[in-house]
Amino acid sequence: MTDLLWLWIVLGVLLVAAAGSALVVPRLRRRGGSRTSGPDGGTAVEQEPERTTDPATAPGPQVVPTAPAPTAPSLETPAPVAGRMVRLRDRLARSGSPLGARLLTVLSRDHLTEDDWDELEETLLLADIGAGPAGELLEALRTRVRVEGAKDAATVRELLRAELLTVVDPTMDRTLATTPQQVDGTTKPAVVLVVGVNGTGKTTTVGKLARVLVAEGRSVVLGAADTFRAAAADQLTTWGARVGVETVRSDREGADPAAVAFDAVATGARDGVDVVLVDTAGRLQNKAGLMDELGKITRVITREAPLGEVLLVLDATTGQNGMQQAKVFGEVAGVTGIVLTKLDGTAKGGIVVAVQRELGVPVKLVGLGEGPDDLAPFDPEDFVDGLLG
Numbered sequence: 341m342t343d344l345l346w347l348w349i350v351l352g353v354l355l356v357a358a359a360g361s362a363l364v365v366p367r368l369r370r371r372g373g374s375r376t377s378g379p380d381g382g383t384a385v386e387q388e389p390e391r392t393t394d395p396a397t398a399p400g401p402q403v404v405p406t407a408p409a410p411t412a413p414s415l416e417t418p419a420p421v422a423g424r425m426v427r428l429r430d431r432l433a434r435s436g437s438p439l440g441a442r443l444l445t446v447l448s449r450d451h452l453t454e455d456d457w458d459e460l461e462e463t464l465l466l467a468d469i470g471a472g473p474a475g476e477l478l479e480a481l482r483t484r485v486r487v488e489g490a491k492d493a494a495t496v497r498e499l500l501r502a503e504l505l506t507v508v509d510p511t512m513d514r515t516l517a518t519t520p521q522q523v524d525g526t527t528k529p530a531v532v533l534v535v536g537v538n539g540t541g542k543t544t545t546v547g548k549l550a551r552v553l554v555a556e557g558r559s560v561v562l563g564a565a566d567t568f569r570a571a572a573a574d575q576l577t578t579w580g581a582r583v584g585v586e587t588v589r590s591d592r593e594g595a596d597p598a599a600v601a602f603d604a605v606a607t608g609a610r611d612g613v614d615v616v617l618v619d620t621a622g623r624l625q626n627k628a629g630l631m632d633e634l635g636k637i638t639r640v641i642t643r644e645a646p647l648g649e650v651l652l653v654l655d656a657t658t659g660q661n662g663m664q665q666a667k668v669f670g671e672v673a674g675v676t677g678i679v680l681t682k683l684d685g686t687a688k689g690g691i692v693v694a695v696q697r698e699l700g701v702p703v704k705l706v707g708l709g710e711g712p713d714d715l716a717p718f719d720p721e722d723f724v725d726g727l728l729g
């Protein structure tokens with residue numbers, strides 16, 4: 341009898357426990373989402389919203405309404421890269437035409453006087469071509485006009501076109517080093533570091549360049565090493581997400597940019613991507629500080645993969661004023677190529693020539709608008725045709 345009583349008590353306790361556990365809705369937390377760099381430079385993953393279990397299969401009577409699962413944003417297809425500069429040439433012609441049109445007007449006069457040659461020189465200097473290249477261009481034109489003597493509009497245009505092309509220098513190697521490299525039997529991504537003063541268009545250029553690479557079928561990882569401006573990492577993440585490219589960033593404003601750059605390159609190497617593009621902050625006007633920061637970023641990157649390209653972003657609208665900054669970056673950062681942005685907004689296209697001369701490195705890309713695909717590989721012939729209108 342006592343045994344039977346104990347059996348009933350145990351069964352009762354078990355029933356109460358089972359009913360209690362059925363009312364508990366388990367909460368699951370999944371780790372995943374955008375990759376962020378931890379304060380120590382190690383990668384951490386976070387920012388994933390909490391998920392509740394599917395109400396249809398969850399135990400218990402309660403049905404918790406859930407918001408519909410967000411649909412993944414549809415990926416954009418970047419515009420083809422070939423012929424971009426031709427497509428954008430009209431824009432260039434509109435902004436650069438004062439140079440070409442004024443030169444052609446003067447050169448077409450019947451007898452060119454010294455005043456005419458002075459006017460040509462002034463026009464070239466106003467377009468920021470620089471005194472040296474302007475002198476060379478005029479010297480060559482004088483000789484050809486004297487020797488050839490021809491004056492019809494087509495011949496004059498052809499003369500000017502040829503001499504402008506010579507100073508823009510079609511022989512410079514403008515290819516971007518974006519091919520993965522073999523290091524000790526391991527394939528490493530090509531690393532492109534993007535530098536320049538603030539506001540020149542670095543972040544935008546990294547975003548647009550990612551699209552250029554995606555359009556060419558390359559896989560890309562972005563590194564948001566501009567940790568100075570909090571919005572820069574968000575801006576970059578948005579650019580990347582639009583074309584399915586991952587951004588490695590820090591969750592902390594003011595984090596060590598070198599740590600983020602290292603994480604981005606390590607992520608790219610681990611995931612076997614073709615190219616890692618690293619955006620940097622541009623606020624260090626002081627040469628020693630700049631040298632320290634860029635030196636550290638370069639050192640940590642090269643521990644993981646060779647640095648293929650250092651692109652200096654320059655705002656074409658600042659013209660000769662931007663040259664001083666360009667020289668400082670040229671000295672401290674080992675620049676291998678120039679990206680000239682905002683060429684759509686200036687008649688000072690001659691800066692292409694001046695900056696190449698000053699730094700001894702080629703303009704490789706030009707920004708010709710605020711649209712996502714308004715970045716084009718620089719083509720000297722298309723550029724000169726744009727200037728001539």
Ligand SMILES: Nc1nc2c(ncn2[C@@H]2O[C@H](COP(=O)(O)OP(=O)(O)OP(=O)(O)O)[C@@H](O)[C@H]2O)c(=O)[nH]1
Pocket residue numbers: 537538539540541542543544545566569572621622623681682683684685706707708709710714
């Ligand atoms: N018209 C025009 N605007 C451009 C071009 N490239 C960039 N911009 C604009 O320039 C502004 C600054 O661009 P950002 O990419 O934020 O510049 P940043 O150098 O990263 O700036 P910091 O992060 O402050 O150093 C933005 O409004 C861009 O849309 C271009 O080729 N043409």
